[in-house]
Amino acid sequence: MRRALAACALAVAVSLGAPAAFAVQPDEIMVDPAKEARARELSRELRCMVCQNQSIDDSEAPLARDLRILVRERIAAGDSDRQVIDFLVARYGEFVLLKPRFNPHTLLLWLVPPLVLVGGGVALWRLGRRRPAAPAAATTGAHLTPEEESRLAALMSEEAPEERRT
Amino acid sequence: MIAEAGHYALVLALGLALIQSVVPMLGARWGDVALMNVARSTALAQLLFVGASFIALVTLHVTSDFSVANVFENSHSMKPLIYKITGVWGNHEGSMLLWVSILALFGGLVAAFGNNLPLTLRAHVLAVQAWIASAFYLFILLTSNPFLRIANPPVEGRDLNPVLQDIGLAVHPPMLYLGYVGFSISFSFAVAALIEGRIDAAWARWVRPWTLLAWIFLTLGIAMGSYWAYYELGWGGWWFWDPVENASLMPWLAGTALLHSAVVMEKRNALKVWTILLSILTFSLSLLGTFLVRSGVLTSVHAFATDPARGVFILLILCLFIGGSLSLYAARAASLKQGGLFAPISREGALVLNNLFLTTACATVFIGTLYPLALEVLTGDKISVGAPFFNLTFGPLFVPLMIAVPFGPLLAWKRGDLLGAAQRLTAAGIAALIAIAVLWAWTHGGSTFAPLAIGLAVFVVAGALTDLAERIGLFRLPFGTSVQRARGLPRAAWGTAFAHAGVGIALIGIVCETTWNSEYIGTMKPGDSAKVAGYELKLDDLGQRQGPNFREMVARFTVGLDGKTLSVMTPSKRNFTTRGASTTEAALLTRGVSQLYISLGDIAADGGIAVRIYHKPMVLLIWFGPVLMAFGGFLSLSDRRLRVGAPKPAKAARALQAAE
Numbered sequence: 068m069r070r071a072l073a074a075c076a077l078a079v080a081v082s083l084g085a086p087a088a089f090a091v092q093p094d095e096i097m098v099d100p101a102k103e104a105r106a107r108e109l110s111r112e113l114r115c116m117v118c119q120n121q122s123i124d125d126s127e128a129p130l131a132r133d134l135r136i137l138v139r140e141r142i143a144a145g146d147s148d149r150q151v152i153d154f155l156v157a158r159y160g161e162f163v164l165l166k167p168r169f170n171p172h173t174l175l176l177w178l179v180p181p182l183v184l185v186g187g188g189v190a191l192w193r194l195g196r197r198r199p200a201a202p203a204a205a206t207t208g209a210h211l212t213p214e215e216e217s218r219l220a221a222l223m224s225e226e227a228p229e230e231r232r233t
Numbered sequence: 234m235i236a237e238a239g240h241y242a243l244v245l246a247l248g249l250a251l252i253q254s255v256v257p258m259l260g261a262r263w264g265d266v267a268l269m270n271v272a273r274s275t276a277l278a279q280l281l282f283v284g285a286s287f288i289a290l291v292t293l294h295v296t297s298d299f300s301v302a303n304v305f306e307n308s309h310s311m312k313p314l315i316y317k318i319t320g321v322w323g324n325h326e327g328s329m330l331l332w333v334s335i336l337a338l339f340g341g342l343v344a345a346f347g348n349n350l351p352l353t354l355r356a357h358v359l360a361v362q363a364w365i366a367s368a369f370y371l372f373i374l375l376t377s378n379p380f381l382r383i384a385n386p387p388v389e390g391r392d393l394n395p396v397l398q399d400i401g402l403a404v405h406p407p408m409l410y411l412g413y414v415g416f417s418i419s420f421s422f423a424v425a426a427l428i429e430g431r432i433d434a435a436w437a438r439w440v441r442p443w444t445l446l447a448w449i450f451l452t453l454g455i456a457m458g459s460y461w462a463y464y465e466l467g468w469g470g471w472w473f474w475d476p477v478e479n480a481s482l483m484p485w486l487a488g489t490a491l492l493h494s495a496v497v498m499e500k501r502n503a504l505k506v507w508t509i510l511l512s513i514l515t516f517s518l519s520l521l522g523t524f525l526v527r528s529g530v531l532t533s534v535h536a537f538a539t540d541p542a543r544g545v546f547i548l549l550i551l552c553l554f555i556g557g558s559l560s561l562y563a564a565r566a567a568s569l570k571q572g573g574l575f576a577p578i579s580r581e582g583a584l585v586l587n588n589l590f591l592t593t594a595c596a597t598v599f600i601g602t603l604y605p606l607a608l609e610v611l612t613g614d615k616i617s618v619g620a621p622f623f624n625l626t627f628g629p630l631f632v633p634l635m636i637a638v639p640f641g642p643l644l645a646w647k648r649g650d651l652l653g654a655a656q657r658l659t660a661a662g663i664a665a666l667i668a669i670a671v672l673w674a675w676t677h678g679g680s681t682f683a684p685l686a687i688g689l690a691v692f693v694v695a696g697a698l699t700d701l702a703e704r705i706g707l708f709r710l711p712f713g714t715s716v717q718r719a720r721g722l723p724r725a726a727w728g729t730a731f732a733h734a735g736v737g738i739a740l741i742g743i744v745c746e747t748t749w750n751s752e753y754i755g756t757m758k759p760g761d762s763a764k765v766a767g768y769e770l771k772l773d774d775l776g777q778r779q780g781p782n783f784r785e786m787v788a789r790f791t792v793g794l795d796g797k798t799l800s801v802m803t804p805s806k807r808n809f810t811t812r813g814a815s816t817t818e819a820a821l822l823t824r825g826v827s828q829l830y831i832s833l834g835d836i837a838a839d840g841g842i843a844v845r846i847y848h849k850p851m852v853l854l855i856w857f858g859p860v861l862m863a864f865g866g867f868l869s870l871s872d873r874r875l876r877v878g879a880p881k882p883a884k885a886a887r888a889l890q891a892a893e
Contacts, residue, residue, distance in 0.1 A: 176600055176622075
């Protein structure tokens with residue numbers, strides 16, 4: 068249903084935006100393949116503002132077409148990638164970027180993934196250090212020597228396939 | 234008459250659910266067997282009534298009864314029968330009815346097959362199921378009733394959204410809902426365990442098959458949805474990091490983590506508290522997904538504010554269940570005893586690592602999906618979070634996870650031998666290195682990232698095979714003995730290997746498609762040819778065709794390779810008269826696991842037609858991977874241990890010793 072709903076949203080956009088077409092139109096393509104490749108790369112980072120989370124490279128909306136043409140005009144005028152992005156942000160705001168810039172507003176957004184990973188890792192490490200320390204020695208009593216352990220491991224892996232028979 | 238009957242059946246189901254919410258709880262508290270057994274009858278009766286209600290709606294759609302608003306808005310008398318049926322859940326009200334039908338189905342299954350559950354546990358589980366069911370019946374009856382009549386019935390309906398008139402709608406939503414709603418069972422089990430304050434390895438053994446079943450359907454549902462988007466939306470994309478997709482990915486990630494931690498709990502009686510938390514979180518994320526999609530909050534925060542009835546209702550359900558279950562967790566979790574100690578380097582340790590990465594990945598998707606909403610509500614600033622963000626944050630998390638995947642099954646429980654596992658993975662490592670070297674030489678000067686990623690994928694697949702080879706003693710023992718061992722190997726072991734290999738295979742597809750995809754965009758007239766990835770595509774002619782409820786323009790392409798004609802491809806553009814909308818029907822030609830893809834654009838003034846042609850190498854692997862994962866899940870589900878069901882605690886202890 069989720070995808071279907073995205074499809075719904077798209078269909079609405081299509082039916083409102085009249086002439087249905089697909090993303091990049093033949094007449095938009097730049098003559099220089101290197102510049103066109105840059106335009107495509109940039110288009111994937113830019114949002115079609117009237118669509119639901121689509122890049123202008125994917126979108127069929129007329130606005131996306133205008134933006135694609137704008138990006139190509141800037142590239143043709145000799146702008147660097149950075150300048151094209153800055154130009155669009157100055158004009159349409161940060162909303163146009165599909166990858167938000169790292170600034171106080173988006174601090175949490177960018178930091179949550181690494182913090183969860185590191186925090187989780189540290190928590191696990193501390194739990195791992197705290198827990199076996201006390202009871203492990205008490206329950207087993209005698210420790211196995213490395214040789215015994217590897218023999219046991221070998222035995223266990225030999226046993227494994229037979230587990231159904233038991 | 235049918236509409237009223239359906240409506241009434243739904244009201245009765247609500248009544249039954251309310252009884253089921255309270256009576257079994259009291260029975261468990263007073264130790265009254267008769268009261269506890271009420272849950273079983275009500276759960277089955279609920280299934281009957283919701284089923285009747287659902288069939289009523291299907292009948293209304295099939296008979297094109299346009300006096301019912303839902304049918305009028307989403308159906309058309311000329312629509313093919315299959316879409317009349319699938320159109321039932323191709324809209325908000327109908328899809329919510331499907332949601333509760335599946336919820337009732339799972340409740341009914343627990344009631345019917347849960348005879349070996351302790352009586353109090355079953356009573357509690359079914360009561361919790363009934364709380365969820367009651368909330369959603371109320372939601373449907375109060376805000377989204379599909380059985381409302383129109384005073385002056387129109388003669389013809391408005392037709393279903395053309396994009397949805399596809400076989401994908403028959404498969405994708407039911408699969409996805411079976412997954413989403415299936416996780417309600419592990420949620421109910423978790424809450425029941427918290428209420429009882431008791432949990433043991435047998436609990437995990439009951440929960441695992443249900444979680445596995447839900448996970449299998451969710452995996453297939455997501456994969457199916459992705460393939461549907463790929464061929465239907467017409468620009469060849471298969472994953473967009475759209476919030477709607479993220480809403481289904483989050484429960485999948487959490488569910489995958491749950492599946493693995495439940496294994497630890499079943500085998501080693503460890504990670505209890507964490508498994509319970511994951512059960513709660515997984516279903517909470519399913520509810521969150523329902524909220525995100527159903528409330529309209531995604532389209533715009535303002536859309537949510539202008540018509541808040543549905544959104545606020547689901548938000549209430551969300552707060553009630555997530556808040557309630559987490560509070561209960563906070564209060565009770567400490568009383569659950571920890572068991573089963575293990576060293577960091579062990580099978581358990583590997584599964585904990587898996588959980589760490591999967592939950593981090595899930596948190597990443599969560600923050601990326603909800604942050605823009607939260608920021609807009611709090612500060613009014615609008616930002617976008619899309620594919621480039623997720624590729625940068627989500628992607629790297631999978632690298633260490635994928636490296637770790639082959640090690641997990643090779644490590645022993647309690648305390649493993651990392652060096653030994655690494656030695657046994659030497660062959661897999663060499664295979665990966667060869668793959669990297671060959672690809673690097675072959676695509677010299679191209680992407681450096683792609684060969685490395687494919688090497689990683691090869692390592693995962695070869696690692697899964699190594700695990701199997703080790704277990705059956707392939708090349709170590711005589712071949713006959715190996716075959717015998719392979720037969721005796723538990724299906725769960727096969728399942729693990731298939732599922733893990735599936736991850737690697739999907740990765741190969743993803744990397745190949747994104748790196749070596751070639752495309753042609755141009756305007757073509759009949760007689761023109763285009764060359765894409767060595768294939769010669771000639772546009773023969775353009776024609777018109779009349780469908781049941783649409784007209785379409787069809788282009789005929791002859792596909793040739795090295796001067797020989799291979800096949801004919803006929804992409805089309807359909808125009809649906811009732812809605813005035815059009816869809817692009819891409820044409821696909823499968824060559825091995827690669828595909829040629831053509832979609833049509835507009836006709837230009839000079840009579841040419843805009844055409845987009847792609848060659849997508851290895852693209853089918855993207856979906857074969859998940860299918861293989863789901864197949865592994867089915868194998869695991871058919872394992873004798875799970876089929877037989879959970880043994881009594883005393884027997885469970887013996888089984889635990891026997892297993893490895």
